[in-house]
Amino acid sequence: DAGVIQSPRHEVTEMGQEVTLRCKPISGHNSLFWYRQTMMRGLELLIYFNNNVPIDDSGMPEDRFSAKMPNASFSTLKIQPSEPRDSAVYFCASSLETDNEQFFGPGTRLTVL
Amino acid sequence: EDQVTQSPEALRLQEGESSSLNCSYTVSGLRGLFWYRQDPGKGPEFLFTLYSAGEEKEKERLKATLTKKESFLHITAPKPEDSATYLCAVSSSGSARQLTFGSGTQLTVLP
Numbered sequence: 001d002a003g004v005i006q007s008p009r010h011e012v013t014e015m016g017q018e019v020t021l022r023c024k025p026i027s028g029h030n031s032l033f034w035y036r037q038t039m040m041r042g043l044e045l046l047i048y049f050n051n052n053v054p055i056d057d058s059g060m061p062e063d064r065f066s067a068k069m070p071n072a073s074f075s076t077l078k079i080q081p082s083e084p085r086d087s088a089v090y091f092c093a094s095s096l097e098t099d100n101e102q103f104f105g106p107g108t109r110l111t112v113l
Numbered sequence: 114e115d116q117v118t119q120s121p122e123a124l125r126l127q128e129g130e131s132s133s134l135n136c137s138y139t140v141s142g143l144r145g146l147f148w149y150r151q152d153p154g155k156g157p158e159f160l161f162t163l164y165s166a167g168e169e170k171e172k173e174r175l176k177a178t179l180t181k182k183e184s185f186l187h188i189t190a191p192k193p194e195d196s197a198t199y200l201c202a203v204s205s206s207g208s209a210r211q212l213t214f215g216s217g218t219q220l221t222v223l224p
Contacts, residue, residue, distance in 0.1 A: 004156075042217065048211060093156075101162050104156030
């Protein structure tokens with residue numbers, strides 16, 4: 001299995017622009033998680049889906065952030081408009097059940113200028 | 114609210130010098146405790162899951178143990194390739210079945 005796939009690996013954009021991060025979970029996994037990692041706050045859960053349905057989005061910082069999972073093999077995290085404080089590494093992870101071990105993708109390093 | 118505290122924040126060892134990393138947790142009903150390894154520029158890599166006090170798991174030079182309040186990751190005779198950040202996470206019955214991560218221990222093993 002190829003593991004969790006994320007794209008792009010690096011994104012540099014200017015403040016105010018829309019950013020879309022993409023994730024393909026491991027085939028057969030029914031739970032998908034979006035995390036943000038910074039030096040100051042560590043690894044934070046933003047939102048997670050179970051069977052393509054958003055279960056908990058309480059970690060989404062504000063309305064500028066949105067996430068979708070149109071099918072079992074694809075999810076997006078969108079930031080519109082982006083701000084410099086959104087600069088971080090964003091990880092996608094998937095698992096078989098919501099409380100079993102999660103498998104992480106390589107991450108997208110986002111820089112907002 | 115679930116809380117996970119890892120110590121020390123950073124640890125430098127000589128090759129072959131065994132040591133332990135600590136993960137203290139406060140949860141409302143532990144469902145599982147997870148250890149991950151993260152290399153620079155990469156995503157966390159799953160190592161172990163522990164479910165109940167007294168449980169132990171081993172993988173090469175690593176052994177994870179669990180009590181009712183904390184977990185230890187023991188590293189025996191480490192090698193430079195064991196250098197990484199080690200993350201601890203918990204899943205509890207009170208957290209909608211999601212993981213809460215600690216801030217990690219950055220381990221450096223010198224040759």
